[in-house]
Amino acid sequence: MSAVGLGRHAADERLPRHRHAEGYIAVVLGGGYEEAGDAGRFTLRPGMVVVHGGWTAHLDRFGVHGAEVLNLPLAPGLAPGVGTIDDPDAAARLAERDPRAATAFVAERFRASDERHADWPDLLAAALSADPDLAIASWARGIGLDPASVSRGFARAYGASPKRFRIEARTRRALAALSGWRGTLADLAADQGFADQAHxxxxxxxxxxxxxxRLRAKSVQASRGPRR
Incomplete structure (x- = not known):
């Protein structure tokens, strides 16, 4: 999906797991699809809205009618998640003239919801996001599943192995903490559960x-504002 603009997707189209550097808003105008990403797995239909954060990843499986999706710039203060708006077509008409105004329109009318799937792959995704140190094999045995089967089934659902999903969750947490971190990078690595700074x-x-x-240097420069 493009970061901004109208995307049309064919029936039964598949987009493999991919990542966007910049956050954005996806408004479903028509059709439907399943998205499996860092926030969970959702079945999306017209009127639903997905708020994607920066550096998050997901895969998409489109239904028998394909889908039409309006992608807009991220609204300040709008937290990642899934919700609905009453009039997605009005957002699309507004976006033809002014995408930023369309973003404001969606943000004002956005109602958060939680319709994520609740099968075991989704429970594991939520557990790994909450605790990247989770022992996957122990988790699998705790619900009566073979660890090897869990790894294969999770990869089919999410497009990444549980181990990859876990390291990405830990990495996003480190990125979120980086801008306000006042200690050394080695201390940040230890705080976020990495083996060392190099890892x-x-x-x-x-x-x-x-x-x-370099990311930290950019953050410091941004916080200081432009030179006069």
Whole structure:
């Protein structure tokens, strides 16, 4: 999906797991699809809205009628999640003239909902997001499943292995903490559960294409504002 604009997707189209650097809002105008991402797995229909945060990943499986999706810039203060709006077509008409105004329209009318799937892959995704240190094999045995089967089934549902999903959850938490961190990067790595600073740096660079020391420098510069 494009970060901004109208996307039309064919019947039974599949988009493999992918990542967007910038957050954005997806408004479903027609058709429907299943999205499995960092926030869980959802069946989306017209009038539903998905708020994607920066650096989040998801896959999409479109239904027999395909889907028409309006992608808008992220609204400040609108937290990632899923919800609904009453008049998605009005948002689409407004977006033809002014995408930012359409974003404001959606943000004002957005009503959060929680219609995520609740099968075991989704329970594991939620558990890994809440606790990246979760022992996957122990979790699987605790609900009576074979760990190897859990790994395969999770990868089919989410497009990533549980181990990959876990390291990405830990990496996003480190990224979220980075801008306000006042200690060393080594301390941040330890605080976020990485083996060491080098491990964290590799994970952040793999996700963003930029090492954490440069991201931190940009954050410091932004907080200071432009020079006069």
């Amino acid at each position: 964290m740096a590799r994970a952040i660079a793999a996700m963003t294409g930029v090492p954490p020391i």
